[in-house]
Amino acid sequence: MEFELIDRIRERAASRRDVRLGIGDDAALLAVPAGQLLTVSTDTLNVGVHFHAETDPTALGHKALAVNLSDLAAMGAEPAWCTLALSLPGADPAWLDRFLDGFLGLAAQHRVALVGGDTTRGPLSIGVTVHGFVPAGQALRRDAARVGDDLWLTGSTGDAAAALAGAGQGEIAAALRERLERPTPRVEAGLALRRRAHAAIDVSDGLLADLGHILHDSGVGAEIELDALPVSEALAALSDGTARWEWQLAGGDDYELLFTAAASARASIAAALAATATPAVRIGRIVAGSGCRVLGADGEWTPSRRGYQHFT
Amino acid sequence: MEFELIDRIRERAASRRDVRLGIGDDAALLAVPAGQLLTVSTDTLNVGVHFHAETDPTALGHKALAVNLSDLAAMGAEPAWCTLALSLPGADPAWLDRFLDGFLGLAAQHRVALVGGDTTRGPLSIGVTVHGFVPAGQALRRDAARVGDDLWLTGSTGDAAAALAGAGQGEIAAALRERLERPTPRVEAGLALRRRAHAAIDVSDGLLADLGHILHDSGVGAEIELDALPVSEALAALSDGTARWEWQLAGGDDYELLFTAAASARASIAAALAATATPAVRIGRIVAGSGCRVLGADGEWTPSRRGYQHFT
Numbered sequence: 001m002e003f004e005l006i007d008r009i010r011e012r013a014a015s016r017r018d019v020r021l022g023i024g025d026d027a028a029l030l031a032v033p034a035g036q037l038l039t040v041s042t043d044t045l046n047v048g049v050h051f052h053a054e055t056d057p058t059a060l061g062h063k064a065l066a067v068n069l070s071d072l073a074a075m076g077a078e079p080a081w082c083t084l085a086l087s088l089p090g091a092d093p094a095w096l097d098r099f100l101d102g103f104l105g106l107a108a109q110h111r112v113a114l115v116g117g118d119t120t121r122g123p124l125s126i127g128v129t130v131h132g133f134v135p136a137g138q139a140l141r142r143d144a145a146r147v148g149d150d151l152w153l154t155g156s157t158g159d160a161a162a163a164l165a166g167a168g169q170g171e172i173a174a175a176l177r178e179r180l181e182r183p184t185p186r187v188e189a190g191l192a193l194r195r196r197a198h199a200a201i202d203v204s205d206g207l208l209a210d211l212g213h214i215l216h217d218s219g220v221g222a223e224i225e226l227d228a229l230p231v232s233e234a235l236a237a238l239s240d241g242t243a244r245w246e247w248q249l250a251g252g253d254d255y256e257l258l259f260t261a262a263a264s265a266r267a268s269i270a271a272a273l274a275a276t277a278t279p280a281v282r283i284g285r286i287v288a289g290s291g292c293r294v295l296g297a298d299g300e301w302t303p304s305r306r307g308y309q310h311f312t
Numbered sequence: 313m314e315f316e317l318i319d320r321i322r323e324r325a326a327s328r329r330d331v332r333l334g335i336g337d338d339a340a341l342l343a344v345p346a347g348q349l350l351t352v353s354t355d356t357l358n359v360g361v362h363f364h365a366e367t368d369p370t371a372l373g374h375k376a377l378a379v380n381l382s383d384l385a386a387m388g389a390e391p392a393w394c395t396l397a398l399s400l401p402g403a404d405p406a407w408l409d410r411f412l413d414g415f416l417g418l419a420a421q422h423r424v425a426l427v428g429g430d431t432t433r434g435p436l437s438i439g440v441t442v443h444g445f446v447p448a449g450q451a452l453r454r455d456a457a458r459v460g461d462d463l464w465l466t467g468s469t470g471d472a473a474a475a476l477a478g479a480g481q482g483e484i485a486a487a488l489r490e491r492l493e494r495p496t497p498r499v500e501a502g503l504a505l506r507r508r509a510h511a512a513i514d515v516s517d518g519l520l521a522d523l524g525h526i527l528h529d530s531g532v533g534a535e536i537e538l539d540a541l542p543v544s545e546a547l548a549a550l551s552d553g554t555a556r557w558e559w560q561l562a563g564g565d566d567y568e569l570l571f572t573a574a575a576s577a578r579a580s581i582a583a584a585l586a587a588t589a590t591p592a593v594r595i596g597r598i599v600a601g602s603g604c605r606v607l608g609a610d611g612e613w614t615p616s617r618r619g620y621q622h623f624t
Contacts, residue, residue: 020349024529025454026386026514027353029446032344037332040427041339042395042441046434074338083354085397085439115352122358127397127439129354134341142337202338217336 005091005119009084012100013114014107018080028115030081036133041071044085047124057095059181060126061102066185067204068130069110070255073190074202076140077132081115082107085129087122110187140193140200140259145218149198149260149286152269154186154278156230157207158244161251168238175234183255188276193259196269200259206250208303211258211292221289224249226296228283249294250303260286317403317431321396324412325426326419330392340427342393348445353383356397359436369407371493372438373414378497379516380442381422382567385502386514388452389444393427394419397441399434422499452505452512452571457530461510461572461598464581466498466590468542469519470556473563480550487546495567500588505571508581512571518562520615523570523604533601536561538608540595561606562615572598 010023021029032038045064047053065082072079084103088096107114112130159179162168168176186202193200199218201210215222229248238244257280261269266282273280284295294301322335333341344350357376359365377394384391396415400408419426424442471491474480480488498514505512511530513522527534541560550556569592573581578594585592596607606613 020448021451021453026383026512027351027389027442027444029387029451030350030352031448032350034346038342038344038350038443039339040342040393040395040441040443042397042428042439043430044397044399044432044439046399046432049433071338075341077339081352083352083441085354085356087356087358087437116354118355120356120358121361122437123435125399125434125437127354127356129352129395129441130339131350131352132339136332136343139333139341141333200338 005096008093008096009100009114012104014104016080016111016113019113019115022113022115030115033133035135037136037139039072039075039077039132039134039139040129041068042127042129043068043071044125044127053124056181057098058102061099062106062182064126064128065103065106066183067255068128069185069187070183070202070204072130072132073186074140074200074257075134076138076190076194076200077134078191079110079112079130079132079187081113081131083129084114084117085127086117086119087125088119089124138194140190140197142199142201142214143217145199145214145220145260145286147220147286147288148263150263150266150282151222151224151284151286152259152261152280153230153256153283154189154280155256156232157203157254157256158235158247158251159232160253161247162235162238164253168234172234172237175232180253183253185255186257186278189257189273189278189280192272192276193269196265196272197259197261200257203254203256203258204252206252207258208249208292214260215290215292221287222284222292223287224284224292224294226294226301228281230279230281245301246303317408320405320408321412321426324416326416328392328423328425331425331427334425334427342427345445347447349448349451351384351387351389351444351446351451352441353380354439354441355380355383356437356439365436368493369410370414373411374418374494376438376440377415377418378495379567380440381497381499382495382514382516384442384444385498386452386512386569387446388450388502388506388512389446390503391422391424391442391444391499393425393443395441396426396429397439398429398431399437400431401436450506452502452509454511454513454526455529457511457526457532457572457598459532459598459600460575462575462578462594463534463536463596463598464571464573464592465542465568465595466501466592467568468544469515469566469568470547470559470563471544472565473559474547474550476565480546484546484549487544492565495565497567498569498590501569501585501590501592504584504588505581508577508584509571509573512569515566515568515570516564518564519570520561520604526572527602527604533599534596534604535599536596536604536606538606538613540593542591542593557613558615
């Protein structure tokens with residue numbers, strides 16, 4: 001039965017010219033372009049931890065790849081290939097087909113070829129490893145923020161956390177849930193930021209938590225202006241107070257890019273991101289020191305928690 | 313807590329010169345040598361399916377990497393990097409340290425750098441993706457067997473299956489269990505077989521089942537001589553009849569290399585494998601047609617099953 005599942009996946013997987021050997025041998029054979037570094041990231045989604053058992057399989061397929069593409073985006077890398085390790089409680093071809101609708105649909109959007117993987121029996125779990133390229137020296141690293149940089153954010157944060165908390169009703173709840181279940185990896189934005197941004201990270205564990213990695217690794221501090229935080233219509237309709245800020249700053253599951261860049265690059269960045277139809281605003285700045293201060297109209301504001309932590 | 317686990321892994325992971333950025337950013341940055349194809353394989357081990365919850369964590373760490381290195385070996389690829397996706401029911405630093413003893417110990421033997429991964433909460437599961445290189449045109453594929461080729465096998469098969477069946481007692485049981493729990497990936501043998509062998513596969517689902525992939529993909533048949541099948545001392549001491557042959561031909565979890573090569577390459581292959589201290593013998597031949605006939609002293613022999621199948 002495993003082979004039938006693998007055949008089903010293989011039949012539907014697209015290829016690319018740089019895939020010399022795809023699904024079906026002991027390993028895939030892939031050609032990395034000369035002068036480019038291979039960029040590799042891996043992320044796993046487990047039932048009961050990252051999603052509920054009744055999650056729509058198409059949304060799950062989309063998200064499993066999206067969270068991985070988001071990591072490549074945060075490096076400024078161009079995605080190329082992925083592998084898929086699926087643990088399934090049983091063989092359910094109908095479920096698999098719907099899962100592949102989401103997974104391979106997003107893969108096609110970004111010309112990503114599925115080149116290998118395995119299917120095993122076990123509690124539902126989806127492990128994805130993505131591979132991409134970035135020219136040597138152009139990767140957007142966490143340790144490259146400089147004092148005086150602007151701090152930028154694509155899109156807006158908080159919707160996924162609000163959805164997870166069950167906030168809102170009707171259209172508002174649906175809009176929030178869409179952000180939770182079908183995040184948009186900012187791949188084109190990441191590419192546009194090569195040679196324009198300094199440091200970057202994708203916001204998966206909460207804006208402040210992820211910013212903390214940039215600050216720690218770069219040896220700098222930051223200030224964020226609460227009034228500058230971008231907010232979706234749905235989230236704005238729901239709350240304009242502390243709950244909203246908590247979700248925006250400490251929520252997680254956003255998959256937006258948080259990045260720093262020189263003030264002199266403002267016009268270039270705005271134009272490059274507009275060309276990819278990616279909304280982005282400056283939300284603060286990099287300063288000397290360590291840690292992040294969040295500045296509101298009434299002075300410094302302290303969230304009750306700093307982001308999602310596993311095992312707590 | 314997740315970050316403490318990751319720090320623990322990062323502290324212990326070795327690096328290599330071609331790792332431009334390892335664990336700790338959104339993705340790793342890796343340099344693939346010019347003229348070589350990237351070789352990628354992924355395999356997951358789940359508790360209750362591939363191993364018991366009480367399995368020694370050091371053995372488990374060894375095996376999780378070994379089964380992946382075995383896939384690279386079967387391509388004739390040189391291993392370089394891996395990622396590790398660990399799902400853990402809770403944070404247990406002592407368990408993790410012992411797991412890393414096995415995983416990183418084997419990685420060090422083969423100069424493999426752990427360059428990324430993630431830790432998530434969930435039933436114990438270990439997903440590994442390995443990366444290696446092979447010069448274009450030199451990979452050992454499943455579809456390259458030719459009529460008239462010799463059929464070769466490294467080491468011997470059947471011990472792991474006998475161990476899984478609880479066969480033997482005392483020293484014999486211990487020897488069999490060692491093969492099950494600490495398989496030796498035939499990495500050096502795979503490298504030695506470049507430009508010498510035609511087709512290759514690693515024996516993970518049972519010799520006949522895996523041979524079936526070579527035969528199907530190459531459009532050929534095969535004959536195996538029962539008397540030529542290599543057997544370990546432990547397995548020979550246990551049985552000389554049908555049970556032994558079942559384990560040897562349909563057992564699985566062996567991680568030996570099964571490969572085909574021209575008769576004219578016999579001396580070259582014997583010398584090259586001897587130089588890597590890898591035992592290997594000819595067990596049969598590739599013939600026109602399809603499927604495999606197993607030939608014993610009393611004529612054709614038919615095993616009761618053809619190998620391990622998931623979901624059955």
